[in-house]
Amino acid sequence: AAGRSSVPINSFLAEEELAYxxxxxxxxxxxxxxxxxxxxxxxxxTVGRGQVVVWRAPKTQGAQGWEEWLAQHPDHEPPxxxxxLPHLHYTSGTTGRPKGVETPPLMFPAHxxxxxxxxxxxxxxxxxxxxxxxxxxxxxxxxxPMRLIRAFAGGAKLVTQERFDAxxxxxxxxxxxxERSVLVPTHFRRLLALDEETRARYDLSxxxxxxxxxxxxxxQLKEQMIAWLGPIFIEFYGGTETGPAAKxxxxxxxxxxxxxxxxxxxxxxxxxxxxxxxxPPGQEGRLYFHDTTGRGIIYANDPxxxxxxxxxxxxxxxxxxxxxxxxxxxxxxxRASDMIVSGGVNIYPAExxxxxxxxxxxxxxxxIGVPDEDMGESVKALIVPKAGTDxxxxxxxxxxxxxxxxxxxxxxxxxxxxxxxxxxMGKISKRALRRPYWPTDRTIG
Numbered sequence: 422a423a424g425r426s427s428v429p430i431n432s433f434l435a436e437e438e439l440a441y442x443x444x445x446x447x448x449x450x451x452x453x454x455x456x457x458x459x460x461x462x463x464x465x466x467t468v469g470r471g472q473v474v475v476w477r478a479p480k481t482q483g484a485q486g487w488e489e490w491l492a493q494h495p496d497h498e499p500p501x502x503x504x505x506l507p508h509l510h511y512t513s514g515t516t517g518r519p520k521g522v523e524t525p526p527l528m529f530p531a532h533x534x535x536x537x538x539x540x541x542x543x544x545x546x547x548x549x550x551x552x553x554x555x556x557x558x559x560x561x562x563x564x565x566p567m568r569l570i571r572a573f574a575g576g577a578k579l580v581t582q583e584r585f586d587a588x589x590x591x592x593x594x595x596x597x598x599x600e601r602s603v604l605v606p607t608h609f610r611r612l613l614a615l616d617e618e619t620r621a622r623y624d625l626s627x628x629x630x631x632x633x634x635x636x637x638x639x640x641q642l643k644e645q646m647i648a649w650l651g652p653i654f655i656e657f658y659g660g661t662e663t664g665p666a667a668k669x670x671x672x673x674x675x676x677x678x679x680x681x682x683x684x685x686x687x688x689x690x691x692x693x694x695x696x697x698x699x700x701p702p703g704q705e706g707r708l709y710f711h712d713t714t715g716r717g718i719i720y721a722n723d724p725x726x727x728x729x730x731x732x733x734x735x736x737x738x739x740x741x742x743x744x745x746x747x748x749x750x751x752x753x754x755x756r757a758s759d760m761i762v763s764g765g766v767n768i769y770p771a772e773x774x775x776x777x778x779x780x781x782x783x784x785x786x787x788x789i790g791v792p793d794e795d796m797g798e799s800v801k802a803l804i805v806p807k808a809g810t811d812x813x814x815x816x817x818x819x820x821x822x823x824x825x826x827x828x829x830x831x832x833x834x835x836x837x838x839x840x841x842x843x844x845x846m847g848k849i850s851k852r853a854l855r856r857p858y859w860p861t862d863r864t865i866g
Contacts, residue, residue, distance in 0.1 A: 428509045429508075431560070442521075443471060443723075449470070451460055454478070455478035472485065483754075510522050521721035521796075554601075555578070555580065556580045559603055564664065565603050569603060590608070591619075597731075600629050602631050608633075633657075635766070656682065658681035667688070669681060679752055686713070687713040688711065693707050697732065702744070711736045712737070717731055717735045763793065764829075766799075771781075773832065776822060781810075783807065786804050805841060815835050
């Protein structure tokens with residue numbers, strides 16, 4: 422609405438995580454379904470500010486029903502002469518706290534002078550796809566379904582799945598004549614895991630355009646999907662901070678296996694070496710993008726983190742390592758950060774480590790990503806027990822984490838170790854810790 426900013430929030434967050442975001446973003450109005458109502462109410466009480474509105478549920482103490490809330494507000498056109506405010510998405514924080522990111526203009530065009538121009542642009546997008554039916558298979562708090570949501574806001578039909586189910590996805594495509602969708606590589610694996618008879622049972626001829634993002638897609642996996650459904654796939658590379666910074670279509674991906682494509686306007690890609698100088702084609706270094714608008718990326722309420730991501734005005738990194746070939750195609754080879762991508766969801770080890778180190782029986786801890794056939798990576802905690810304590814029960818550790826973290830962030834496995842290899846400066850080499858668990862050094866794509 423005019424003069425308001427939206428903050429899509431992960432519906433799986435624990436109370437403490439949600440309360441932090443509500444406080445940091447200054448949230449005044451929190452919408453939720455019945456499944457998130459209890460956590461939402463507790464978080465609002467913790468913050469001491471805000472109103473909870475619940476839909477698909479009867480009126481309940483401490484929250485207002487959706488219909489009641491609508492009835493209390495006048496039914497008239499909102500003012501259109503106000504500048505649109507930046508929308509915020511929260512990522513897990515590398516220092517253990519979530520970070521708010523201002524949604525970049527190419528996702529919600531903040532360059533509009535007022536809300537009227539903003540809505541006109543949205544309507545223009547929808548008119549370009551007058552009959553398209555879209556299927557959002559990923560949770561709507563992610564940035565990846567943003568274009569589908571914009572189409573829906575402009576009047577297009579949007580089908581949603583609360584949780585991804587491979588066969589249910591195929592059934593929805595057939596039932597609704599779905600033309601467009603957004604998936605992640607984990608979805609690809611689960612679709613390909615269906616037997617041939619099940620896959621052949623559904624008419625998928627309406628499906629014309631599938632974007633995929635969220636995690637690295639192995640070249641072989643993409644080739645299998647193209648062989649099954651045809652060259653309908655476009656991969657977007659980027660982050661919550663940028664939206665799509667590079668893209669590659671099916672035909673080009675087959676010709677350049679492993680590439681995430683070329684930089685997309687307004688971005689230009691470059692590789693920077695340890696000396697801060699740009700590297701020539703083919704040499705590996707830190708991947709940077711230059712935003713030709715001069716904006717770069719913006720972390721809300723965190724100017725220090727914003728500055729740290731940039732080496733020059735508008736020139737920033739998302740923390741990935743890679744190279745650019747002689748034709749301008751980008752290849753990601755590793756993450757300079759220790760972020761884990763599991764099922765297309767970003768998980769930051771520092772957040773989990775901050776929880777585990779508070780356990781009475783733990784002396785030190787390091788969290789890493791290890792290979793997972795289904796999810797790409799899964800979370801493993803390497804734990805140094807305190808001397809003289811009883812053996813640590815993994816089930817108890819799991820309960821400890823689940824009381825403080827969203828379930829998807831909790832370790833899937835624990836290893837008890839003598840040391841996590843801190844150096845004299847207290848630093849840990851996560852790459853060295855990962856090495857025993859990966860057949861080769863972890864690569865992206």
